[in-house]
Amino acid sequence: MDVHAAVSERTGSAPGRVNLIGEHTDYNGGFALPLAIPDRTTARVRTRDDGVVTAASTAPGTEPASFAVDSSPGDVTGWAAYVAGVFWALRDAGHDVPGAFVSIESDVPTGAGLSSSHALECAVAVTLNDLHGLGLDRTTLALLVQRAENRYVGAPTGAMDQMASLYGQDGHVILFDARAMTAQPVPCDLAAAGLSLVVVDTRVHHEHVDGGYGARRATCEAAAALLGVETLREVQDSPADEVLGQLDDDIMVRRVRHVLTENARVLDTVALLRAGRAADIGPLLTASHASMRDDYEITVAEVDTAVDAALAAGALGARMTGGGFGGSVIALTAAADAARVGDAVRAAFDQHGYVSPSVFTVRPAAGAGIEESQ
16 A cells, blocks of 8 residues: 555644733633734645654744654643644544654744634644544634643643634624633624724733733633632622622722723623624723723733724724733724824833834634635
């Protein structure tokens, strides 16, 4: 038998995401409202029969890596751990995926809070799923990618980013319910409403593997335990003052207050979008940022400067998006004002002596899939 005849190949891709609103709610069983963006990561996977995975990326500063297909958490580090983690999660779940050559290309900015790591993992996951006929639905893939991120990479993230990347739709944001693990499309045609969503990559890079993200998750889990519930979602419908009154640690009170008020802001945003009032969600975005800044304490000076400058230039609302400690800001603007808002943010960064940010606009785009040419 010609072994080359058995070699097969697939190419899939998955988008980065912008979270319109709903930060640090997913691991608390709450709500978030992300959207897939046009920027994508592509994974070309070709099978091999020697039990080895060789991964290569065109991203600057990455070196090709080879590792056993049955590697364990801790065996692979650096960027290739995101690839290895997907193979590990699939095999750990009982799917006997073989070795492969994996080639990665991406235009999702890294470290910008736009979920570049999840785009990579989801691209590999959907490609392996199709290549080997695993028949896994998108929610199952999202949970497997989350397991790879948590257990293999060591980042204690929730499932919102993966669900956004896998379930994204053109012209829609995705209402993610972390407790029910559902992803419901909500119409959000910004262009038809005369609006733009401006993204400011502050170029302050963050890593979820670092301690700030995990510390806040641990505080929320401790608060839930004190309240006698599995997640903070279980007390969402109780009066906030009553819930917070059961906590005697000021930091814990502020962390829980952010989660409860953020969930409410997500649902208010959904109601406005469904009513065709997209321009009216601006104050909710700005209130979300204030909560992240003051109660969750995950913003940095560059992020706050970008929000303040955008609002001063006429943005309808602005907030940090992503896990925090750097990353990106989004600003909702009238389409005619988008360039002016971007210029104002650049000028503010120059005035403060910050590295010049990258400013661009995004729209809700399609989720992960296999290249149609195959």
